[in-house]
Amino acid sequence: MSSPIVFPVQGQGLRLSLSLSRLMLALVVTAMAAATCAAPAFGDTPELTLPQAQQLAVQRSRQLAGSDHAADAARQMAVAAGQLPDPVLKAGIDNLPVSGADRLSVGQDFMTMRRLGVSQELTTAGKRRLRAEIYELEADKAMAAKASAAAAIERDTALAWLDSYFTRRMAAVIADQITQARNEIEAAEGAYRAGRAGQADVFAARAALIAVEDRADEIGQRGRRAAAMLARWTGGAGVAALAAVPPIDSISLDPAMADSALDHHPDIAVLARQEAIAQAEARLADANRTPDWSVELAFQQRGPAYSNMVSIGVSVPLQWDRKNRQDRELSAKLSMAQQATAEREEMLRAHAAEIRSWIIEWQGDRARHARDEQQLLPLLHERTAATLAAYRGGKAALSDVLAARRSELDAQLQLLQLQAEVARLWAQLNFLIPTNSGAVHTPDTIDKDAP
Numbered sequence: 001m002s003s004p005i006v007f008p009v010q011g012q013g014l015r016l017s018l019s020l021s022r023l024m025l026a027l028v029v030t031a032m033a034a035a036t037c038a039a040p041a042f043g044d045t046p047e048l049t050l051p052q053a054q055q056l057a058v059q060r061s062r063q064l065a066g067s068d069h070a071a072d073a074a075r076q077m078a079v080a081a082g083q084l085p086d087p088v089l090k091a092g093i094d095n096l097p098v099s100g101a102d103r104l105s106v107g108q109d110f111m112t113m114r115r116l117g118v119s120q121e122l123t124t125a126g127k128r129r130l131r132a133e134i135y136e137l138e139a140d141k142a143m144a145a146k147a148s149a150a151a152a153i154e155r156d157t158a159l160a161w162l163d164s165y166f167t168r169r170m171a172a173v174i175a176d177q178i179t180q181a182r183n184e185i186e187a188a189e190g191a192y193r194a195g196r197a198g199q200a201d202v203f204a205a206r207a208a209l210i211a212v213e214d215r216a217d218e219i220g221q222r223g224r225r226a227a228a229m230l231a232r233w234t235g236g237a238g239v240a241a242l243a244a245v246p247p248i249d250s251i252s253l254d255p256a257m258a259d260s261a262l263d264h265h266p267d268i269a270v271l272a273r274q275e276a277i278a279q280a281e282a283r284l285a286d287a288n289r290t291p292d293w294s295v296e297l298a299f300q301q302r303g304p305a306y307s308n309m310v311s312i313g314v315s316v317p318l319q320w321d322r323k324n325r326q327d328r329e330l331s332a333k334l335s336m337a338q339q340a341t342a343e344r345e346e347m348l349r350a351h352a353a354e355i356r357s358w359i360i361e362w363q364g365d366r367a368r369h370a371r372d373e374q375q376l377l378p379l380l381h382e383r384t385a386a387t388l389a390a391y392r393g394g395k396a397a398l399s400d401v402l403a404a405r406r407s408e409l410d411a412q413l414q415l416l417q418l419q420a421e422v423a424r425l426w427a428q429l430n431f432l433i434p435t436n437s438g439a440v441h442t443p444d445t446i447d448k449d450a451p
Contacts, residue, residue: 047243048234050161054435057157057233058150067146071139078135082128090117094300107303117298117311124292130284134277141273148266150434153233158427160230165242166420167223170413174216177409181209184405188398201398208402212409248419248426249366253355262351264433271344278337285333289326291317355429362425369418377415380408 058064095111102108188205191197262268294315301308319326384404390396 046241048161048240049243050158050246051435053161053230053234054154054157056235057153060233060235061149061153063149063153064146067142067149071142071146074135074139074142078132078139081135082132084123084128085121087118087120090119090296090298091115110302110306113300113302113309115298115300115311117296119294119296119315121292121294124287124290127284127287127292130280130287134280134284137273137277137280141270141277144266144269144273147434148270151266151431154434155427155431157230157233158431159424160226160233161242162245162420162423162427163226164223164230165245166416166423167219167226168242170219170416171216171223173409173412173416174212174219177212177405178209178216180405181205181212184398184402185209197398204399204402208405211406215409215413245423248423251359251362251426251429253359253429253432262348262355265351266433268344268348268351271340271347275337275340275344278333278340282330282333282337285326285330289319289322289330291319355432358425358428362422362429365418365422365425369415369422372411372415372418377408377411380404380411384408 092115093106094113094115095109097103097105097109097112102112106112106114185202185205188197188202192199192202296311296313296315298311298313299308300311384401384407387396387400387404391398391401
């Protein structure tokens, strides 16, 4: 932190003026302290850590609850799909006369029969097993989509938390610079009254304060946006005090084995389940090339003078145009399976390239941040101190001091911005898959008795 400008002054009137200025400044500081005590401070509430924010976001998510319901629905359908079709009850009258002496009589003609029967389609066990398997794979896909959504929620919450954290850090730096700028105005005005500086220095100091206040307004607006986004994930915790940032100099992913991390990537898992579903549908289409038989049993009642009868029959669909129906359906399902495979492989390549790019950028930004923090910022601080000493000795102008101050402020804000970029890349890499906070979410499904 830079030191405020201090001018040696002479003269009784000037000493009295400075004494009054100090008295007014003390009154202002006292009033600000009282207002700070009266206003709610971040320290009054427990600090919100990044894992706590992610846990809150997962608990509040309705998308995860929707995935649970989708998986439950698919499992229920898997049980239903594994059963035989419902039998069909049939009733009717056969050979009813419509003319002659026995017209519309159900008991006079020997051929008239009242029929009551039942038929059953005998779907093969292999087909029923494949249909149930497809729904089970749909349930697995819903759970993979839930894991993907949980990872996205944790990642977006981490980005919002980090944005809010670093904008607050920047606001603190700007607040310190505003205090220094006001001290510089007071010192410039005192030097002007003492005849040690010109009026242009006073105007320059005031202009510098306006510029810093503009930066403060800009960062304050960014901070409010970041707090609103954090509140979107955590509810009312967007304005809470934030704990220290987690260690961002290491990631759970081994940079040398970045591609292997994609084996558990939720987005890849979703496409892998979709590929398995398409392959199962292709096997079902192949099984549908063998028709399902139906059997029927009917009891036929005739008039009192005639004997009753029983009929037994089977029905077999005739696949008379298999090459244009069943074979075409199988070909379509095989093409859809190949499409799912191609989409999974393409996403695998895209994610692998994206992860490698993130790692390279994260490593490069870390190196830049370390160099600027250890070398550039101390140099700019020493430059400000040297310029200030030269100004006190009458060998530099106030504009030189203000320029040095601005350079140091810009470097501090750029360093924080660079650290924020490192943290964002760290979050992108560290939350590729959901953490244990995803297990906190509990679905509110209704227990159902499976047949």
